[in-house]
Amino acid sequence: MVSVYNFSSAPSHREFHLPLRNLTSVAVVGVGVFGRNHARVYKELELQGEPVRLLGVVDPDVNRADAVAREFGCKAFGSVQQLLTTHSEVQAASVAAPTVQHLSLARELMNAGVDVLIEKPLTATLGEADELVAVAAKHKKIAQVGHLERFNPAVRATLPILTNPMFFEVHRLSVFTPRSLDVDVVLDLMIHDLDIVLAFAKSPVKEVRAVGLPILSGKVDIANVRLEFESGCIANLTASRVSTERVRKLRFFQPRQYVSLDYSRQEALVFTVGSDATEAGTPTVNPQIGVSKPPVASEEPLHAELKSFLRAVRERSAPVVTLQDGRRALALALEILAAIREHGKKVDLAGMAKVQA
Secondary structure, three states, X not given: OOOOOOHHHOXXXXXXXXXXXXXXXXXXXXXXXXXXXXXXXXXXXXXXXXXXXXXXXXXXXXXXXXXXXXXXXXXXXXXHHHHHHHOOOOOEEEEOOOHHHHHHHHHHHHHOOOEEEEEXXXXXXXXXXXXXXXXXXXXXXXXXXXXXXXXXXXXXXXXXXXXXXXEEEEEEEOOOOOOOOOOOHHHHHHHHHHHHHHHHHOOOEEEEEEEEEOOOOOOOOEEEEEEEEOOOOEEEEEEEOOOOOOEEEEEEEEOOEEEEEEOOOOEEEEEEEOOOHHHHOEEOOOOOEEEEXXXXXXXXXXXXXXXXXXXXHHHOOOOOOOHHHHHHHHHHHHXXXXXXXXXXXXXXXXXXXXXXX
């Protein structure tokens, strides 16, 4: 649901009793569908009394930039250079432009002393990711990667019960839209779950097996992956952007427990086996299995993500999702795409496509 605000009646900074100099001045670079959401949430946080001020939005499509700026009561710019020239006081920015522009835009911002939150995938290549790591280190800038599901309340509620996950089953399915067709479904959708599985498994990947197909675009639209970790953990992941339904679920097994997360519903179920079952929750039909729901504090993940980023900026602390985290997820996604290409050669997908044509 899109929030609509009457900015003329919104409280002023004076009413919040926050001196302007104590506010973190932010901008959003790239205000397509998701960039607009960044601008929306920054403005919502500003109106809710968070110490943040949305200075402006940047987009080469000046009509789009103007429209978003009018909607959220800030200024519009056609380039980062124009923003920095006009507003040298900008302290932090979200980079939500197409992936191929992430390096150049984030580098320009960090070189000018601006902390950045870079949408996923971090960059188009590992070399570009390494350059961003170097730039951030050189200028001592806060740089966070926009792996949004880290801030899903269900994921956060699951962290305290993690022990030793040994098997994951993950499904992320979406109906087809023309958004994000510049990248494969692995980099568009599956990378969310790759980041979560890597964070949960805490083990290097030992083997990757993958298959994927282009269906309605020139990129891979549906993919299935099997990962084996050095710990012995196995993860099966399926991502599709040509589904008839929207599914966002992750399930994993660990000793004596089965945990089911529903990203969309922001809830988790925990099934515990054995002597701890009655303590863990309400018994099921089988008295040896107890089921419980970890307490979940409902919140829009993007709100939580941007608040976390702003806190890291103010406190000069490490962000929840670092550039190294983003690089690790990108490296695995690229390895998966390479495996998909190799599998395609084995079964001659190109030849099959010609026959069908």
